[in-house]
Amino acid sequence: MIPTRFELARVTLEFDSPMLVGTGGGDDLFDAVCVEDANGLPTISATGIIGVLRHAEARRLGKDPHTDQDIIAMFGGETKDQGKSSRVWASWAAIHDSRDRPVSALDAPLDDPVLSFAASGVLRDHVRIGTRGVVDGAGKFDERLVPAGARFTFELGMHGSGGGLAPLVALLHSPQTHLGGRSRRGFGRFKVLRWSARSFDLSRPSDWAAYKKLSVDLRQDSSKVLKAKQVPQPWAGARSIVWTLRLRPEQTVLFGGGAPTNKKGAEHVDMFNVREPRITWTRGRGQVSRARPFVPVSSIKGALRHRAAFHAHVALGRFVDDVRIGESGPIWHEEVQELVDSLFGSVKGRDSGQPGRVFIFEPQELRDSDGVFQHVSLDRFTQGPMDGMLFGEAPLDGFGETWQVQVSLQLGNDTGRMAIQALQGALEDLCQGRLALGGGASRGHGYFRGSMDKKEVSR
Secondary structure (H helix, E strand, O other): OOOOEEEEEEEEEEEOOOEOOEOOOOOOOOOEOEOEOOOOOEOEOHHHHHHHHHHHHHHHHOOOOOOOHHHHHHHOEEOOOOEEOOOEEEOOEEEEOOOOOEOOOOOOOOOOHHHHHHHHOEEEEEEEEOOOOOEEEEEEEEEEEEOOOOEEEEEEEEEOOOOOHHHHHHHHOOOOOEOOOOHHHOOOEEEEEEEEEEEEEOOOHHHHHHHHHOOOOOOOOOOOOOEEEOOOOOOOOOOEEEEEEEEEEOOOEOOOOOOOOOOOOHHHOOEEOOEEOOEEEEOOEEEEOOOEEOOOHHHHHHHHHHHHHHHHHHHHOOOHHHOEEEOOEEEOOHHHHHHHHHHHOEEOOOOOEEOOOEEEEOOOOOOOOOOOEEEEEEOOOOOOEEEEEEEEEEOEOOOOOOEEEEEEEEOOOOOOHHHHHHHHHHHHHHHOOOOOOOOOHHHOOOOEEEEEEEEEEOO
16 A cells, blocks of 8 residues: 655755766766766766665664664665565656756756756866876776756655654755765765755645645746755764864965866966866856866875875884885785775775775865966986977966865774874875875975864764
8 A cells, every 4th residue: 555644855955066976887988977867967866865865874873774674664675585665765856957947857958058067067087096106007087077066856755754854854964975976086065955845644635635736847836835944954974083174285286187278378388287167056046157276086085095004004113124016016014905995995806895984075166376387308318408398387376275175084893093093194294294285296286284173073
């Protein structure tokens, strides 16, 4: 029997960082692309939303999401003898156009600037880093992401009496909840922008009449049926340690790989800082911003990973004289490798690996700069300039600016004191100018001075 009593809500999300709900593959141009709806627009599957809620609730309770009976009672599950259906359901999420309306039909205005930008997405280039800390020659890949600022709306329902959806919305609103993949690179961060809900008992004529007025088209106004709710206070998160870094660049910073710009003098520049546009909203209208510089989380994560390994070797008393050299470079001590894998994750084949526990949130609203450095390549024998080898770079100056970077470590029963100390040591090096981010460190780029606050979150 289908229950006649249930609660129904419509939830609108806004992403603070790029997002990727992957298809498991790529297309002719990119190695990873987002799931699309019938209009060719990015979307979020209902199973992805329910899966995120299931694991967030399991983290809140400190239980296993697949075996705990309370989790199975709410989200369903299967055992050897029987199965139980979920009390919670959701619709696929529809992206918003520039008029802040969800597009949930086939007549989508594809000439809309926000929708066309979301359909084309933003490109992120990546390279795999080998054991020597440099690029692995066969490890380049790229992804097409949904841009930051995109808004999505979906329906969320729960069988039974009212009041059960508010705690789930609070879980969604938590800073530890992400949608899509690559969350350890800072992708998929969002906030609950607004939501409305109502409890229904279809055995009552008034509720039945109200339910019939609610259109399945998410573009239609639902305010006459669903009541607007205040966004609940976010769940603080599972047991974790959060470091907030306030970094001031000492000189210039260069995260290379950016596309050329039309600025005066840029025709003589070969290396640009990465830049990326996003969707911004003003008084209910969306627009595509100009490309602004950003700091890739993967660049921060890679530097912290290798510096944490350094501090772990120091704690174990393993120095350079004790390091074994393999075919591809230095081989880390086995205990150090396990410690680093527990912090930052690992892939050990197609079917094995573990996710990392370190989440890094990239700084926002970096100031652009126009500085250009010109260089010449020197002949190794004469030490004179080589003809035709002039090159330029356009780093960020960062003078007078403070970048805020948040690093969160989710604690588990197997998170040892050495792992925490190794990560904190790497963060202290970053704040005290001993660890550089980005490229050109040998030329003085990427060094910072700053302060760090530490906060422990208990479940």
